[in-house]
Amino acid sequence: MIDKTVFENKIAAYYTLGCKLNFAETSTIGKVLAEQGVRKARAGEKADICVVNTCSVTELADKKCRQAIRRISKQHPGAFIVVTGCYAQLKPEEVSHIEGVDLVLGAEQKLDILMYLDDLKKKEEGGAVIASQTKDIRTFSPSCSADDRTRHFLKVQDGCDYFCSYCTIPFARGRSRNGTIASMVEQAQEVARKGGKEIVLTGVNIGDFGKSTGETFIDLIRALDEVEGIVRYRISSIEPNLITDEAIDFVASSKRFAPHFHIPLQSGSDEVLKLMRRRYDTALFRHKIEKIKEIMPHTFIGVDVIVGTRGETDELFEEARSFIDSLDISQLHVFSYSERPGTQALKIAHSVDPKIKHARSQQLLDISDRKLHAFYDAHTGSQAEVLFEHTRKGGMMHGFTENYIKVEIPYDSSLVNETRRVTLTGWNEDRTALNCELVTNS
Template sequence: MRIAFATLGCKVNQYETENLTELFLRDGFDVVEPQEEADVYVVNSCTVTSSGDKKSRQLLRRLKKQNPAAKIALTGCFPQAFPDAAGQIPEADIITGSYNRKGLLQAVKKALATGERVIDITPHHRKEAFEEMSVRGLRGRTRAFMKIEDGCERYCSYCIIPTARGPIRSKPLEDIRTELMSLVENGYKEVVLVGINLSSYGKDLGLRLIDAVKLACSVEGLQRVRLGSLEPELLSDKDLAQMAELPHFCPQFHLSLQSGCDKTLKAMNRHYDCAEYRRIVNKIREVFQNPSITTDIMVGFPGETEEDFVESMAFAQEIGLAKTHVFAYSRREGTAAANRTDQVPKPVKEERSRRMIEATNRTRDAFLGSQIGKVEEVLLETTRDHLGYEGFTKNYTPIAVDCDDALCGSIIKVKITAVLGDRCVGVLI
């Protein structure tokens, strides 16, 4: 029996797809690529934006057209948040949510055995535990992602994720250690700890994120520990000081900004202001050597005026971000912001996106330029082009290095000599 997986959305979704892949492999399924012929296709969905739902629908239609006889499964955040809408999609023969991932296997087997449509979406509840799952690695990737937290209780006014993902749940420390040791045994030198609200790790266990970071950095053979996206105000000065003392910790901080305007941050129900964000960034740069700050910025939030936007853009330039994901606000049914009457017109959002991208590209160029002349350790990927193999430094600067094929997957010392486009170029030391 052949099965194919297609993943939309975040690194947590990618991790969960790998977990599902291994689950089906153990049950005797053969895993193939989505473009190949299969008996079952699984779409692991994202519902952060309405365009995410649209992508899921389009993918389901394409897969059904590609192989009408196959069973098509829709799983993940979209059906969990909007079960009625998901249930009305005719191409979906099997529908499960983001909770009880392991239940997908039985749902698929039932649909194959009976030919019936199967809908099994388990509701989240306040006292649910972290769902036990692990992976041996991510196929085709030099670094592994490891999910250590699920759920969010922040209730930002634009975000449906608390509905889609439920309350905060954390992976126990011993389970983290066991999985990390397995990843090291499978040859991984770098692991990225990820979660839906990673900064809240441990809230349900009487622990904190720093506990997981310290444990990960103590695992023998693991040479790099990196963090996924973080809520900035949940990083204390003490946490940062302890992280700075860990040799294997990577000083790249993806601090979710969303807006550089205090008025907009308050309307978004974010839990910090620009002054606090600035203080945290300054503290990171004080205690770490050559760190990078990356972020997400939304433009066109309801009520955002031209003055608010200019203020946000100026703040982003002041911070000197190493890389920024800029995106326009998307109205999300079921959130407080969707009900506001002061929605920003689409052409205005598109124009602001262009300007914000131009501004943050300049800070990106400045950051890359500041790396010239430095000698850094680079984890080489398996992707090669005319400049050589690409790799990443501890602060996640992309470097192209001309070197021997045998060094792929290795950590090597490189002197950064130039900037070319959106990456640096270096020579092997």
């Protein structure tokens, strides 16, 4: 039985590192505490409870988590600090000994946080650890961000069965699992009732949706497309071998799914893809890009790439760079390979010098800049539907078109969370967005 008096007049601060899935889960944790009367801390306010949802995708991510925890401990002296997320699942004992940490919750426990917040008393020596082994992570906990963002992030899937050679995520999040389509539709309807206009489908491997319910990803997006009140959906990162031609055709003809894909490539070399234990080759990846562009030429396509993995020789990187440059894509998200304990990649002999990794990253970032600018230039002068966001910066506000072009316009509170038709008029001063003008009678 939860003692609600423990939470009376308490204030909580929430910190999220890493992916959109983490943001959705943190939002759900916040909602759970809010239902017990815990208020979210305002800017500059000292919190009684701090929840830190961590990432562990790279060694740098681990370092940033440690730094964040120490900083939060100083900012909120005396606060009860809970650390959860992938870093907490992978290295719970290490996390428990970071100064200020009182409780470490694993992947299976994070959304049951109330069960473990007993008296909120600071621990004298090291935080308590409550975490299941990876093989015992079974639960799918529904999550949907519900803060003040225009976009909502709906968790449709969790875990991964792929075990790529460089990745620790299957060890941090467990096997692939998901909720039912009916439950996803219900959550989308709730977002619409609260005035939400855009939903991003998130997960670890969302194309694998249906593993635990016997359903399919295409059935999921068909059902969500019928939810009234939602203006648009975006599909977050989806594996190239799991985005079927049927799904691409559906997005092209759907009422609400945006012409926007984020597809991890990781390497443009077939040999490196084999070393990574990826489940596709460059021929399949090219087919997916060409299929999308054939039926939706205006689609924004973001692509993840890792440089400097073990086994990536100069020749193989050049092969990858050339392949990537040849693709009709909009932007690259470039990551430098980070060695992770326990991964199979450590058995590959050839390692890449950090300076070479940096140089290779810069080459791909240059390609990304060129492709993104070309994509924006191609749409200058055209009209588009923009969903405007609440953020105000220097007297300007921003929004995104269906195909993920960022636009800028003088701030107008009446436009917040509204979809309006605009004409894209050209680059803003620092070339981070396109200026736009409202189309009258839109």
